[in-house]
Amino acid sequence: MSTDDIVTLLIRHRVKHGSEQEYEGWLRRIIGIAKGYPGHLGIDVVRDKQDGLQQFTCVLRFASGDQLQAWLGSSERRDLVAEVSHLLADGDQVEINPEREFWFTPATTDATPPPRWKQACVTFLVILPLALAVPLLWQPVFKVVPWLGGYVPSNVVITASIVLLVVYLFMPPVTRFFAGWLNQR
Structure with missing residues (x-):
């Protein structure tokens, strides 16, 4: 599987007042059921407010479009969405994007993104440790495969490693961790 095959599913639900706890349980x-589907690579949930209602944006990644469609079209998902539909203000809002990455703010929310300086601080905190550690982790490989340790090949390998780790592994949970500070005005 290459990272070019990965697709992202965004699901937005605005929950009616007083139904937030019931929705959280659902x-x-x-989420537990979706994790069991083939090709499921992870999920992030972003909680926000839109027009005075709690909005939940679920960001699911799948290894391929076919695997995402298997989950999206499953009777299991259809039954679960029907079960919660009475709690939703706008129904089940679904968006598929083969390239979407999702770090700081949902695409259709009324909220403004955090100030760029805060985004830069969080990004710096994620990238700095990786920039220090990843080259050291590749050194044994570069010694065994000398041509890979050349200036251009080594920089390509190290940079690609850092970018993939930031985008797919570290940035989503770090952004959730700093969400309160990022969205603080």
């Missing part, structure tokens, strides 16, 4: 159940 959300935990559906």
Whole structure:
């Protein structure tokens, strides 16, 4: 599997007032079920407000479009969405994007993104340790495969490693961790 095959599914639900706890319980159940589907690579949930209602944006990644469609078209998902539909203000809002990465703010929310300086600080905190550690981790490989340790090949390998680690592994949980500070005005 290459990273070119990965697709992202965005699901937005605005929850009616007073239904947030019931929705959270349902959300935990559906996340557990989605994780069991072939090709599921992870999920992030972003909580926000839109027009005075709690909005949940679920960002699911799948290894391929076919595997994403298997989950999206499953009777299991359809039944679970029907079960919670009475809690949703706008129904089940679904968006598929083969390239979407999702770090700081949902695409259709009324909220403004955090100030760029805060985004830069969080990004710096993620990239700096990787920039220090990743080259050291590749050194044994460069010694065994000398041509890979050349200036251009080694920089390509190290940079690609850092970018993939930032985008797919570290940035989503770090952004969730700093969400309160990022969105603080």
